[in-house]
Amino acid sequence: MKFYKYYANGNDFVIFSADKKADRSELAKIVCNRYKGIGADGLVVLLPHKDYDFEWEFYNKDGSTASMCGNASRAVAHFAHYIKGMDVKLRFLTSAGVIEAEIEKDFVEVNLGQIKYTKKAFEFDNKTWQECDSGVPHLVHFCENLDAFDKKTCEFLRKKYNANVNYAEIINKNSIKVRTFERGVEDETLACGTGMAACFYLAFLKKMVQNEVKIIPKSKEEVFFRFQKDCIYFKGKVRYCFEANYNFS
Template identity: 35%
Template sequence: MEMNRVLTFYKYQGTGNDFVMIDNRDNSFPKDDIKLVAWLCDRRFGIGADGLILLEEDATMDFNMVYYNADGKEGSMCGNGGRCLVAFAKFLGVISTEAKFNAVDGVHSATIKGDIVELQMGDVTDISEKPNAYFLNTGSPHHVQLVKGLQDFDVFKEGSKLRYGVYGQKGSNINFVEPLGEGTFAVRTYERGVEDETLSCGTGVTAVAIAMHKSGKVSSDVVNIEAQGGKLQVRFSVDAKGYSNVHLKGPATQVFKGEVKC
């Protein structure tokens, strides 16, 4: 890799799910350079992050979101990444308190107050019940499975086994869940693309909340989730067609700004 340019970046995190943010409104970032994206996300040789996100101009919306997994490949929707991008857009002066933006799975709306971002996710109508688990897509595919002793559970071993063994090379994110009390659940997630456990996953948290409601483990349309990196809240409307007006709410903060030779 030739280190012949200096790239300005920002680091953001949402409940421990961290991202390299780049203002690409001038379209200067080499979007097809998988090795560069993977290097920037590398925690030893690069900046270090669960993913990289570009904020770009959009013809009809406030901005466009382009998300890459830590392996350098463009990924499916990232809920915490979307929330962090809204915070980044406010920092840049692109929005004030409300946003509407395009992402790989369609249009999302959001509000921001202080460091709390509430992001509208896509509707969920198709939920598959598996032995001891549920499978659904909340912008990214998710397997949701109840376990006992979550804190000591081997998420990497069991997550990678399910990610490849059940869902093949394309894979799925794997969420292990344990009830904590009325309307509250703990979750640990193995993320495809990162190929490891992350401290939080926004689409995963959303999937867990909906799966727990679908299974009858919670009756409320507001579900509290405790990820390894912090607390998030999911609310939704439910009818015979499925789940709509799905919102993911929690903190999203800037960690630092930097420059890197690449």
């Protein structure tokens, strides 16, 4: 079975296309395994759709599903254009809604749409946290230094609130640094698109940043966010790594 390996801003994905929907949780566990499989943070399946360019299924490496993944949305748009021959402007369906994408060489910008909700801030462990759903739920804490990132705290909050957990450091009005603990991966990842979007949106609401920012995740690879007409746009480079025939025997 042929798979395509993609890399986007610290996250890697295995992508392929199929004719119909199915439960591919076990397949995700197999191909995302970094020792016995191809190795990835997630599996993306591109499916035909009568109203949009395509629909996707997204699986985390543990086989669980997620409504949205920002970096995966950019990777699958690149795949749809360069591998499947689709247009440079795309509209595709996810569980979080319709995503619009535009490809320019190896840079892909996606319109993540409107923030689903924000909740009232709360205190935990002498830190202020706020929940924001940017496609999936995220808890955000603004800190003075990202060295404050504490994995035990992240694990506790992730289970208690069933949300991803982010620490954000405001560098200036135009740049933010972010570290994210992701559910489904159950560890800190090198980047998280929806996590960065949640951090950007809350920082913008608090007037800590302008409506266009550069964000630097743990991968150190810069990506760009902007807020326009109530929507969040996310742009960055995507890398098509290789294709492989996986042997299941």
